[in-house]
Amino acid sequence: MPTAQSSSPEPLPAPPQLSTMETAVIDVFVSAVKLIGLPKSVGEIYGLLFSSPNPLTLDSLVRRLSISKGSASQGLKVLRSVGAVRPVYVAGDRRDHYAAETELKKLVAGFIREELQPRLDSGTERLSHLNSLLASSHPADSAFLSARISKLGQWHARSKSVLPLLTGLLD
Amino acid sequence: MPTAQSSSPEPLPAPPQLSTMETAVIDVFVSAVKLIGLPKSVGEIYGLLFSSPNPLTLDSLVRRLSISKGSASQGLKVLRSVGAVRPVYVAGDRRDHYAAETELKKLVAGFIREELQPRLDSGTERLSHLNSLLASSHPADSAFLSARISKLGQWHARSKSVLPLLTGLLD
DNA sequence: CGCGGAGTTCAAGAAATTTTGAACAATTTG
DNA sequence: CAAATTGTTCAAAATTTCTTGAACTCCGCG
Structure with missing residues (x-):
């Protein structure tokens, strides 16, 4: 009681x-x-x-x-x-x-899975949209923008591979 | 121009x-x-x-x-x-x-340093405060609470050691 | 069946956060 | 130096986000 x-x-x-x-x-x-x-x-x-x-x-x-x-x-x-x-x-x-639940690993994994991954996934679509816009961009800036968007793509890929690793570092 | x-x-x-x-x-x-x-x-x-x-x-x-x-x-x-x-x-x-600045590593390191670390640091004080409260807690719950606060301490220590590692995973 | 308890949903109100804009501080320049 | 330009600060307004509470759905029970 x-x-x-x-x-x-x-x-x-x-x-x-x-x-x-x-x-x-x-x-x-x-x-x-x-x-x-x-x-x-x-x-x-x-x-x-x-x-x-x-x-x-x-x-x-x-x-x-x-x-x-x-x-x-x-x-x-x-x-x-x-x-x-x-x-x-x-x-x-x-x-x-x-x-x-008090297992840190589980908490972090759950947060990543439910809150972070979905955003990264929608980012994939966003990126291809950017690439499609590239075609119709002002030729003068085209090279620069192309480089920047490729940079964004690198970030995105890196994030996608690193986030899951994070879980492994705990417990 | x-x-x-x-x-x-x-x-x-x-x-x-x-x-x-x-x-x-x-x-x-x-x-x-x-x-x-x-x-x-x-x-x-x-x-x-x-x-x-x-x-x-x-x-x-x-x-x-x-x-x-x-x-x-x-x-x-x-x-x-x-x-x-x-x-x-x-x-x-x-x-x-x-x-x-377009170096992902720098961005992440900066964010960790300026926005995350300060919070972890203030957490250290918070933890010792919790430990001091432990003394004056109802004896019946004392064992349980003690275990939970020690768990919190583990989380805290783990976070402090993992956060900086994160930077190393990038670039 | 219909009642009552348990939990969910969601529109409206409350609270927290961000943005604005005007006053101020700091420099540079003529 | 005074005037003009650049950037900062901060209280009030605007916006966004969270919380509330009432209506509603489910179920199990008598």
């Missing part, structure tokens, strides 16, 4: 009160997550799960973090997609329970 | 008109730059410089991209700091001229 959630007559949800420790950990993940361009709520959710010995339900996240159900749902969706969070079956409870 | 900027009596700055090619290249850099969390204007500026055979002044950037002087100034500051842009001396012109 985690916290005594007894039948208090208060109309307000009663401050869910995060411990100082939890707040500090969450803060770390909020920063981290913003750095990689994901919304704060994702960091809050992951941070709380990371601090929690047992899996939590969407509902607990909503209460303890004071965020909306919508945010929690969307945040969990992202975390699930990158494999940062794992659903845990709990007997006799219809609700989903989630636990934080 | 690049563009004939003759004395036209028009009150409006006259649409600077980017070529289709330029627009497409800029578009690529705007996406890239947003991915890494920098403002669009930074991508626009770098994109135009990347497409340009000769170095451009702040003023040309303002006119051709139709952005404010403030944006251009701030954007160039960022680009200079990460070494994505190089000032080029032009005889008999008081203004600064800028050229795009």
Whole structure:
């Protein structure tokens, strides 16, 4: 029995009160997550799960973090997609329970796969579009532009080959 | 003499008109730059410089991209700091001229040095703060939390050692 | 079946970030 | 030196992104 959630007559949800420790950990993940361009709520959710010995339900996240159900749902969706969070079956409870995945390699791999690779892939199309434009470009600049676009192509190829390697460097 | 900027009596700055090619290249850099969390204007500026055979002044950037002087100034500051842009001396012109740095390795190294490393460094302090909080945490969770914070420390150390390696994988 | 709990979706509001523009500082030049 | 030119700064406006909350879909249960 985690916290005594007894039948208090208060109309307000009663401050869910995060411990100082939890707040500090969450803060770390909020920063981290913003750095990689994901919304704060994702960091809050992951941070709380990371601090929690047992899996939590969407509902607990909503209460303890004071965020909306919508945010929690969307945040969990992202975390699930990158494999940062794992659903845990709990007997006799219809609700989903989630636990934080703590293997760095998995987290990075998931982020690369879901957030970075798709961009690189769309870059391939972009590049061929640029090459097609090259034909109709002003002849005077043509040589220069051709060189630059080829440079872009090099970058792109290099990125595509290096990103996956990154995963290998971890753990 | 690049563009004939003759004395036209028009009150409006006259649409600077980017070529289709330029627009497409800029578009690529705007996406890239947003991915890494920098403002669009930074991508626009770098994109135009990347497409340009000769170095451009702040003023040309303002006119051709139709952005404010403030944006251009701030954007160039960022680009200079990460070494994505190089000032080029032009005889008999008081203004600064800028050229795009196109060595991928340099760009990545600069970004890591200026934008990523500082965050990792502040993370060091954060971690020791967490460790100090550990003392005052509820004994029941103490073992679990201790393990999690140690995990965080591992991640941190691993990141600090891997990030610099990244540079070596390029070019 | 219909009710109720769990979770998702998405349009509208709130918050955060970026851009603007005008005032300022620093130089150069006539 | 004063005037003109170049670039910077920063508060306010504009834009973008995130969060909210209510409507909705699914399911399992009685």
